[in-house]
Amino acid sequence: MGYPRKLTRRFRAFDNFAISFTIINIISGIFSSFGFGMGAGGPRVLVFGWIGVSVMVLFVGASMAEIASAYPTSGALYFSAGKLAKRHRGAWSWYTGWLNFIGQVGGTAATDFAAATFIQSFVALQWPSYHPTAQQTVGITAGILLVQALANTYTVRLVAVLNRISVWWLLIGLVTIVACLVAVPSDHQSAGFVTHFVNNTGFSDAVYAGMLGLLVTSWTFTGFDGSFHMSEETVRATVNAPRGIVRAIGYSALTGLVLMLALVYAVRDYAAEAAAEAPPVQILIDALGLSTAKLLLLVVIGAMLFCGLANMTSNTRQIFAFSRDGAMPGSRLWHSVSPRTRTPVKAVWLAAACALVLVIPGWWSHVAFTAVVSVNVVGLFLAYGVPIFLRLRLGDGFEPGPWNLGRFGRPVAGVAVVWIVLSNILFMLPQASPITATSFNYAPIALTVVLVIATVWWFAAARRRFKGPVSYGSPDEVAAMDLI
Known part of the structure; x- marks a missing residue:
């Protein structure tokens, strides 16, 4: 691909799959957004929306996997966009990279914000005198980001091990939660409950409300580009990276549907649970009792923390690669690699700081979580869409890798x-x-700010020096430069 090797290939096929499976993280995604879905469509959208969106995401993932096989680099989306464009390669690469950056930052922010919310729910259950506040949620999120940044800085090998453990944590946790929800309650909702529709969004249009509920599934299925970003650290990346993407989506779709159905049919008092501070937690309490609910809540919190850690790892690799080609302010700083761990440590702290900036509006906004989720979904999927569109436009000119769709x-x-x-x-x-200062979806503003900065910088200076992914020489010349 034209780059000297700086990163160690320590990820096997399972490790590469694990990074995307952990970032998708069905437990984290479903539990953190289930309450929003209860008001935006209810069971009908939660279940059938899950099936429909999963299929659509599989199309996206399969197309990305085909591109990942052809261009297995840490730059992933922005690198492939630059290679697939017929003209203006620098501009295509530039905007894809910035969309990918803000989307990944949004993923880290939203996951850790959700973890902070559920941690407070657990504390409130354990000590009823504790009353969670928005300010405390932001503070706990900052603490989580700090710990994850320290882990990515000093215990990189442990992070790889934790990503493997996270897969089993998710699977065993899923089986445990579903088994409890199926076996413990004395009764469940009737079979037809799955078609129940609810609109508590405040909008009179039921179709619009139901479509908003699709955000639950779309938010869950983000971050599978993590396998693509870890290509330079994966053995046989032209095969293992695309397989990691598709398998992560497919396994998450099936297991997530099981969890979604278990939660939906365990509902006891829909109105009261939907109005709770953390609706899925209230469902667990009503269906299983307080003691069991608290134990399962620890499983959920653990899944969210694993997810946030994997998100930050992937985010860091994107920053490293983008900076390697001089496309970020202070690029020389962000693409430097620690001689001890062979990882981009400074990029870790940039990722953590940017994620914290996104969650700060949660100090006063009660829709901060869904806004950050929208930043994550829109930023990432636009970044996914650019190279897929360019591959489509290229037609037969696209040269596929070993893993392809024919x-x-x-x-x-x-x-x-x-x-x-x-x-x-x-x-x-x-x-x-109604749309107010506290209910406003600030996702368009966050994305617009990033794109305006990227555009101003592009026309002011970057377009004269940034031509897309950089080649450091021929394969033999690059091999001689390898730093490992």
Whole structure:
């Protein structure tokens, strides 16, 4: 790919799969956004929306996997966009990289914000005198980001081990939660409850409210580009990285549907549970009792912390690669690698700081979580869509890698692009009514600020020096430069 090797290939096939499976993290995604879905469509959208969106995301993931096999680098999306563009390669690469950056920062921020919320729910259950506040949530989020940044700085090998453990934590935790929800309650909702529709968004249009509920599934299925970003640290990356992407999506879709159904049918008092501070926690309490609910809540919190850690690791690799080509302020600083761990330590702290900036509005906004989720979904899926669109436009000129879709590559890419455009328009729109300063969806503002900065910088200076991914020489010359 034209780069001297700085990163150690310590990720096997399972490790590469684990990074995306952990970031998708069905337990974290479903539990953190289930309450929003209860008001935006209810069981009908939660279940059937999960199935429909999962299929669409699989189209996106398969197209990305095909590109990952052809261009297995840490730069991933922005690198492949620069290589697939016919003209203006620097501009395509530039904007893809910035969208990927803000989307990944949003993923880290939203996951850790959700973890902070659930930690407070656990503390409130354990000590009833404790009353969670928005300010405490932001403070706990900052503490989580600090710990995850320290882990990525000083215990890199441990992070790799934790990513492997996280897969089993998710699977065993899923089985435990589902088994409890199925076996313990004396009765469940009737079979037809799955078609129950609810609109508590404040908007009178039921269709619009139901479409907003699709955010639950879309938020869960983000971050599978992590396998792509870890390519330079994965053995046989041209095969293992694309397999990691597709397997992570497929396994998450199936296991997530089981968990979604278990939660939906365990509902006892829909109105009261939907109005609770943390609706899925209240469902566990009502269905299983306080003691069991607290134990399972620890499983959920652990899954969220694993997810946030993997998010930060992936985010850091994207920053490293983007800076390596001189596309970020202070690029020389962010793409430097620690001689001890062979990882981009300074990029870790930039990722943590940017994630903290995104959650600060949670100090006063009660829709901060869904806004950060929208930043995550829109930023990432737009970044996913650019190289897929360019691959589609390139037609037969695309040179696939060992893992490819054959003659189905272009139709699959076409479906992926259409879904990305439609879903991203939806998630930029208001998510609660009436629209006030505290209920405003600030995702468009956050994305606009980033794109305006990127555009001003592009036309002021970057377009004259940034031409897309940099090549450091021929394969033999680059091999001689390898730092490992």
